[in-house]
Amino acid sequence: MKHVFTVRIGPAGFRVGSDWRAPIRALERLYAGYPAPEDNIPDFTVRLFAARPWRHWLRPSITLGGDFVLPEAAPLPLSQGVLAAEMAMNLQMAMGQRRYLLLHASAVEREGRAVLMTGLSGAGKSTLAALLAARGWRLMGDEFALIDPASGLVHAFPRLVSLKNRAIEVVRKALPEGRFGPLLAGTPKGDIQHLVPDSRSIARMGDPARPALLLFPRFGFDNAERGLGPSEVFVRLTQASTNYVALGERGFAAMTRLVREVAACAIDYPDADAAITHVERLWATL
Amino acid sequence: MNRDATLLARALYDPMSAAPLDAAGWTDLIAIARAEQLTGTLVHRVADVPKPPAASRILADARASIADQRRAALWEAEAARRALISIGTPIILLKGTAYAAAELTAGEGRSIGDLDILVPRDAIAQVERALLAAGWEWAKPDPYDDAYYRRWMHELPPLIHRERDRMIDVHHTILPLTARITPDAQAMIADSVLLDNGLRILSAPDMICHAAAHLFADGDLAGGLRNLWDIDRLCRDFMMRHEDFCLSVYKRARHHGLLVAVQRAFRLARDIYETPVRGYSAPICVSLDSRSSDALFRRRLLARDGWGRPTRRLTRFGFYVRSHWLRMPPAMLVRHLWTKWRKGYRSA
Numbered sequence: 031m032k033h034v035f036t037v038r039i040g041p042a043g044f045r046v047g048s049d050w051r052a053p054i055r056a057l058e059r060l061y062a063g064y065p066a067p068e069d070n071i072p073d074f075t076v077r078l079f080a081a082r083p084w085r086h087w088l089r090p091s092i093t094l095g096g097d098f099v100l101p102e103a104a105p106l107p108l109s110q111g112v113l114a115a116e117m118a119m120n121l122q123m124a125m126g127q128r129r130y131l132l133l134h135a136s137a138v139e140r141e142g143r144a145v146l147m148t149g150l151s152g153a154g155k156s157t158l159a160a161l162l163a164a165r166g167w168r169l170m171g172d173e174f175a176l177i178d179p180a181s182g183l184v185h186a187f188p189r190l191v192s193l194k195n196r197a198i199e200v201v202r203k204a205l206p207e208g209r210f211g212p213l214l215a216g217t218p219k220g221d222i223q224h225l226v227p228d229s230r231s232i233a234r235m236g237d238p239a240r241p242a243l244l245l246f247p248r249f250g251f252d253n254a255e256r257g258l259g260p261s262e263v264f265v266r267l268t269q270a271s272t273n274y275v276a277l278g279e280r281g282f283a284a285m286t287r288l289v290r291e292v293a294a295c296a297i298d299y300p301d302a303d304a305a306i307t308h309v310e311r312l313w314a315t316l
Numbered sequence: 317m318n319r320d321a322t323l324l325a326r327a328l329y330d331p332m333s334a335a336p337l338d339a340a341g342w343t344d345l346i347a348i349a350r351a352e353q354l355t356g357t358l359v360h361r362v363a364d365v366p367k368p369p370a371a372s373r374i375l376a377d378a379r380a381s382i383a384d385q386r387r388a389a390l391w392e393a394e395a396a397r398r399a400l401i402s403i404g405t406p407i408i409l410l411k412g413t414a415y416a417a418a419e420l421t422a423g424e425g426r427s428i429g430d431l432d433i434l435v436p437r438d439a440i441a442q443v444e445r446a447l448l449a450a451g452w453e454w455a456k457p458d459p460y461d462d463a464y465y466r467r468w469m470h471e472l473p474p475l476i477h478r479e480r481d482r483m484i485d486v487h488h489t490i491l492p493l494t495a496r497i498t499p500d501a502q503a504m505i506a507d508s509v510l511l512d513n514g515l516r517i518l519s520a521p522d523m524i525c526h527a528a529a530h531l532f533a534d535g536d537l538a539g540g541l542r543n544l545w546d547i548d549r550l551c552r553d554f555m556m557r558h559e560d561f562c563l564s565v566y567k568r569a570r571h572h573g574l575l576v577a578v579q580r581a582f583r584l585a586r587d588i589y590e591t592p593v594r595g596y597s598a599p600i601c602v603s604l605d606s607r608s609s610d611a612l613f614r615r616r617l618l619a620r621d622g623w624g625r626p627t628r629r630l631t632r633f634g635f636y637v638r639s640h641w642l643r644m645p646p647a648m649l650v651r652h653l654w655t656k657w658r659k660g661y662r663s664a
Contacts, residue, residue, distance in 0.1 A: 031623055043370070045343060047623055069370035070339035075347045075624055097350040097624060128381040129373075278384035 031077065036067055040176065040187040040235050042127070043067025044119055048078040049086060053111025060112065060190055060211050060224060063232045074098075074122035078114055081105065094118040098125035110214050113222055116190060123174055123187070124272035130176035130185060131277055131284040134270045137170035137184055138162045143242035143316075144184050145309060146175050146292075148270045151219075154249040157197040158305055160225055164204045165306065169231040170239065179277070179284040182291070183238035188231045190224035198223045200302050242316055244294040247305060251298035255308060263294045318344045318622035321541060324352060325618065328545060329589045331361045342371040344622030351624035352541045356382030356425030382425050389413050389428035392482050396431060397515055399450035405439040406516050408508045410487065410526065414517040415546070422549035426542075430474070430483040434518075436505055437488035444472055444486070452477050452484060460655060468494045468644070490526050494644040497533055499525065499572035520554045520561065521568035528581035529574050532613075536632070536639035540617045541588075547581050548589040555592065562593050566602045575602070583610055588617065 031047030033054040038044075044067065048054050067073070077095035080086045085093075090108040096118050103121075106114045123132060135148035136159035145162075147155050156172040163169035170186035177184055190211065193201050198221060202210070211224035246258070246266060258266075267285055268274050274281045295312055299305040323345055327334040337345065349358040359375045359382065367375075393413050400407055408414075410432035415423030435443050452475040456462065465473040470493060472486040489501035504526075508516040518526060524547060531543045554561045562582070569578040583604055585591035595604040616635050619628040626632060640649050 067370065068373075069368040071342050071346075071368055071370040071374065073370075073374055075343070075350075077623060077625065079625075095625070097347060128377045276381065276384065278387065280380070280384075 031079070035061075036070070036072055037061045038065045038067045039119075039189050040171070040185055041129070042074065042123060042187065043072035044074050044076060044122070045072040046076045046078065046115055046119070048092075048111070048115075049080050050078070050090065050092075050108060050111065052108060053078055053092070053115055056112045056211065057115055060209075060226055063226075063229055074119070074126055076115065076118040076122060078111065078118065094121070096122050098122055100125075104218065106217070110217055112190075112211055112224060113214055113217055116192065116224070119189065120173060127174075127176070127273060128277065130178055131281055132271055132273045133175045133177065133267060134173070134272065135175040136172040137175040137186070137239075138167035139170050139186075139237075139239040140167050140313075142239055144170060144175075144239035145243045145245060145313065146184065146241055147245045147247055148175075148266070149247050152194075152249065153247050154197070154299075154302075154305065155247070156191050156193055157201060157249075157302065158247060158309070160191050160193065160197075160201045161204050161302055161306060162309065163228060163231065164201075164208075168234060169227045170235075175241075177241070177284050177288060178238065179280040181238070182241070182284065182287050184241050185238045186231070186235045188227045188235050190226060193223050193225055195220045201225060204302075241288060241292045243312060244288070244292050245309065245312070246294070246296040247308075248296070248298045249305075250300065252300060253304050253308070254296075254298040255312070256296045258294045258296055260289050264289045318348070320618040320627065321348050321352065321620040322618055323622070324348045324354065324358070324620075325541065325588050327358060328354070328361050329548070331365050334362050334365050334367070337367075339368065340622075342368060346371070346374060347622060347624035348620050351620055351626075353427045353539060354542050354545065356385075356427055357542075357545060358425070360425040379425070382427065385428055386416050386423075388482070389431065390416055392431045392477075392480065392484075393417060393515060394513065395450075395477070395480070396433060396447075396484060397513070399452075400435075400443060400446050401514070403439060403442050403446055405435055405443065406505055406508060408434040408505060408516045408518060409511075410434055410490075410518070411530075411546075414523070415550075417511055417513065417515060418517050420550065421553050422546045424549075426546070430485050432485045432487060434487045434490070434501070434505065437501070440472065440486065440488050447475055447484065447486070451479060455483060458659075460659065464652070468492060490529050491534055492643050494648060495533065495642060497529070497573040497577075499529060499574060503571070519568075520550070520558075521565045523550055524554075524565045524581075525569050525572050525574045525578060528569070528577040529572075532577040532580045533574065533642060534639070536636040537613070537616050541620075544581065544585050544588060544617065548585045548591040551582075551585065551591050551593055563596050563600070563602075566596065566600060570600070579604060580607075580610070580613070583607070584613055584617065587614060 033048045035046045035054045035057045078092045081093040091105040092114040093105045094103045135146045136155040137146050159172045171188050172191040174187045209226040214222045297308040349355045355378045359379045412426050412428035455474040455476040470489045475484050504522045507519040527547045569575040582593040596602050616631050621627050
């Protein structure tokens with residue numbers, strides 16, 4: 031394609047081709063510190079293209095393509111090019127990743143052990159990961175936690191952190207020195223701004239960690255903590271996984287191991303400070 | 317960047333041709349294979365070819381994935397067998413599931429999506445009832461689509477299992493009833509071969525006839541490289557067991573009205589995958605001399621660039637129009653498209 035960008039995020043290499051220069055330039059800037067795909071052979075190809083020739087120029091809109099596609103994915107305006115690339119890259123992982131059990135979860139690490147946080151959209155996964163990273167945790171990712179079925183370890187996928195709506199302001203305050211992408215107003219998911227993971231998270235993205243705590247946060251409720259039985263954890267995690275079924279027996283083994291070995295807790299929180307307190311307190315009890 | 321899918325076709329029939337590829341070459345090869353649903357096949361073919369570690373890792377992931385897919389497909393066939401056993405009618409596996417169940421080379425690494433089965437037309441109502449009772453549901457609840465399938469198609473409207481989320485296509489013949497060619501489905505069923513698991517597959521010549529019909533007498537050649545690869549592998553398997561296999565295919569194809577489609581399939585398989593098929597002058601005369609139109613088919617089959625993008629828009633559109641032309645008479649086609657267009661218009 032006319033404009034090309036390649037990058038490695040954690041273990042996955044990507045090649046992004048685009049009909050336009052602007053999204054590629056934005057990706058180059060935001061992913062500046064990241065390595066190239068292993069052996070320069072990407073795991074996945076992503077295409078950002080104009081579905082009709084005149085959509086190059088006339089109300090230019092980006093159609094998402096790649097090795098794996100959803101037929102119903104709606105096109106995005108050219109101004110949301112970074113979001114389009116991120117969505118298409120996530121889609122390749124969600125549909126095409128077969129080495130790791132994928133959990134739709136954010137993850138942070140301290141001393142070789144990781145906290146995984148999963149929940150519905152709006153639960154605060156990305157926000158909590160960014161805030162914990164601001165307090166010295168290593169950010170492993172805000173979208174996917176990759177569980178290696180062979181070792182049970184979690185591998186990092188530290189793509190750009192996608193902050194939405196009110197979370198943008200909260201994180202900007204906590205990270206005044208942080209590097210942010212452009213504010214994308216009025217996307218299908220509301221306002222979005224990307225945060226570049228700190229240099230330590232990028233430098234150490236090849237280091238896996240032992241899962242130590244599974245959290246199921248919910249934002250907008252009074253403070254509460256509730257332990258979860260293994261069957262509930264199992265069901266919630268299968269819902270949070272995009273490739274559990276496709277991995278067959280390996281997926282089941284990785285999932286049950288996670289449920290058996292890792293402490294799990296549901297936390298409700300009214301604001302960011304309360305959530306951090308929950309996480310640090312639970313971490314201290316491990 | 318590679319401008320068409322020749323890179324993939326070559327890597328499949330001559331795996332060592334992939335050995336000198338650089339990073340960009342492997343990247344294109346993998347993207348094309350994914351787009352043509354031939355990744356698993358490629359994995360098998362290039363297993364012994366030296367390649368960069370990243371390419372090995374990516375292909376190893378695909379290998380594991382294909383093995384899981386194969387297990388799920390065979391399990392789905394078994395689920396259908398259990399649901400239909402009490403009817404006592406023959407159940408014939410078609411396409412990918414058949415190749416996997418019969419352990420044919422064509423099944424090695426092949427991606428398998430839906431379960432396709434063929435049953436006698438007079439058993440179709442019983443089969444439908446039994447599947448609905450066993451947890452399958454209609455995938456297309458639209459009344460026009462439903463009526464269209466029942467009246468004109470060679471299969472029931474697609475059913476999907478509510479727990480396993482897998483589709484089943486129940487055929488009673490191999491081409492739409494509206495097509496000009498009407499293969500002898502009864503003969504196909506009568507000559508089918510029983511497997512150890514109680515399910516059946518088509519006889520070897522009928523398997524080729526079906527694959528050729530699917531590729532050249534129906535559809536717009538989407539996924540054509542994979543279907544042609546099936547034909548190549550089936551021919552190589554069966555020719556090893558039976559020297560005059562091609563002749564038996566021609567005889568059978570003539571009976572079904574599919575000789576032209578089979579000749580086309582053999583010429584293109586020979587052209588693209590170097591399939592060692594041959595013509596005959598006696599006892600029947602079947603020539604495999606190239607036709608000028610083969611170039612157009614070849615152009616369409618290989619219309620995929622190194623980014624995995626469909627290319628050659630006009631050629632593709634031509635074959636899309638051709639697929640409808642083959643499938644139904646002109647007046648009916650107009651009525652069908654009119655109904656479809658109005659529906660799209662209303663729901664938009």
